[in-house]
Amino acid sequence: MKFLEHTSFDSINDFLNHVNLGECTVSGNLEAYSCKHTGTDRRLSFSLENQILDSLGQSSDSDRSSPGEILSSRSSRKTLIYLVLTLSHIYPDYDFSAVRAHLFFREEGWESFKLTFDTYMFETAKEWAEANGGSTLLESLYKALDEVVKLSECEIYSYNPDSDGEPFLEKGAIWAFNFFFYNRKLKRVVSFRCCCLSNLAVDGFISDELSDKEDAEIFDEMDM
Numbered sequence: 001m002k003f004l005e006h007t008s009f010d011s012i013n014d015f016l017n018h019v020n021l022g023e024c025t026v027s028g029n030l031e032a033y034s035c036k037h038t039g040t041d042r043r044l045s046f047s048l049e050n051q052i053l054d055s056l057g058q059s060s061d062s063d064r065s066s067p068g069e070i071l072s073s074r075s076s077r078k079t080l081i082y083l084v085l086t087l088s089h090i091y092p093d094y095d096f097s098a099v100r101a102h103l104f105f106r107e108e109g110w111e112s113f114k115l116t117f118d119t120y121m122f123e124t125a126k127e128w129a130e131a132n133g134g135s136t137l138l139e140s141l142y143k144a145l146d147e148v149v150k151l152s153e154c155e156i157y158s159y160n161p162d163s164d165g166e167p168f169l170e171k172g173a174i175w176a177f178n179f180f181f182y183n184r185k186l187k188r189v190v191s192f193r194c195c196c197l198s199n200l201a202v203d204g205f206i207s208d209e210l211s212d213k214e215d216a217e218i219f220d221e222m223d224m
Contacts, residue, residue, distance in 0.1 A: 001033045001034065001035065001036070001037070001038065001041055001082075001085050001086060001089050001189075002033060002034040002036055002038065003031065003032070003033055003089070004032040004033060004034055004148075004188070005032075006032055006144075006147070006148050008143075008144040008147045008148060009030040009031075009032070009144055009148070011140070012028075012030055012137075012140060012141060012144055013028075013029055013030055015128060015131070015137075016028035016029065016124075016194065017029075019124050019127055020199070021123050021124070021127070022199070023198065023199055023200065024174060024196050024197060024198050024199055025196070025197050025199055026121070026123075026124045026194060026195070026196050026197075027194070027195055027197070028192070028193060028194035028195070029191075029192070029193055029194075030141075030144065030145075030190060030191070030192050031090065031190065031191045032148050032149070032188060032189070032190045032191075033086050033089060033188065033189045033190075033191070034187065034188055035082050035085075035187040035188060035189060036187065041085055044085060044088065045081050045085065048080075048081045048084055048085075049077060049081065052077050052080070052102075079155070079182065079184075080101065080102050080105065082182065082189055083101070083105060083157060083159075083180055083182070083189065084096050084101050086180065086189045086191055087101070087159070090191060090193075101159075101161075104159055104160055104161040104162070105157050105158070105159055105180075106157065106158050106160065107155060107156065107157055108156045108157060108158050108179070109156060110151065110156065112156075112158075113156055113158075113179055114138065116158070116177055116179075117138055117141075118138070120175060120177060120194065120196070121137065121138075121194065124137065125137040125138065128140070141192075145181055145190060145192075148188070148190055149181050149182075149183040149186060149188050149189075149190050150183055150185075150186065151181065153183050153184075153185055153186075154181045154182060154183050155181075155182045155183075155184070156179060156180070156181055156182075157179065157180045157182065158177065158178065158179050158180075159178040159179070159180065160177075160178075173195055173196065173197055173198075174196040174197065174198055175195070175196050176193065176194065176195040176196070177193070177194055178191070178192075178193040179191075179192045179193070180192075
């Protein structure tokens with residue numbers, strides 16, 4: 001997978017870098033990746049494929065947690081591997097299991113994405129409109145995504161892991177969502193993720209860090 005720079009994402013990423021809403025702060029990011037494998041990707045892809053095939057061989061019809069028919073086709077396995085590879089590039093320190101990851105991915109449509117966006121990003125969208133002459137954040141997002149991955153040709157997936165599979169929730173997180181837009185023809189994936197952090201929790205975390213640092217400095221100055 002290769003990170004792709006697209007200027008069409010710049011204004012949205014700059015805005016979503018830090019949106020202070022008073023009691024909380026929203027941050028988000030759009031990233032595009034080519035599905036062309038690097039040397040590391042080939043090894044990881046091979047490992048993920050073997051994980052899935054081993055799980056398919058061990059699974060039973062009554063085992064709802066197994067990949068089952070969902071990953072029985074080469075095409076569906078390939079899609080999952082691309083999505084997991086994208087996650088691995090975004091969070092290189094986290095070890096994603098393909099067998100577990102398939103439980104957390106769900107195929108969506110634009111309307112379900114829009115519903116999630118409208119639910120969580122309402123106040124953020126108001127800030128965007130005020131800063132951009134009344135233009136809507138969702139329309140700007142649609143235009144940018146369409147330019148990079150042609151939404152009419154995309155499969156859309158949400159990623160909703162349990163706590164053990166969630167590498168990106170920071171301290172004080174109130175909510176987070178993660179979507180992937182995959183265009184098979186272009187062999188390209190765009191990740192869009194947003195997180196909302198409590199400013200009170202973050203401020204408390206910083207205060208704790210400063211207090212710990214001050215305590216450490218006091219002990220360093222004491223004669224033991």
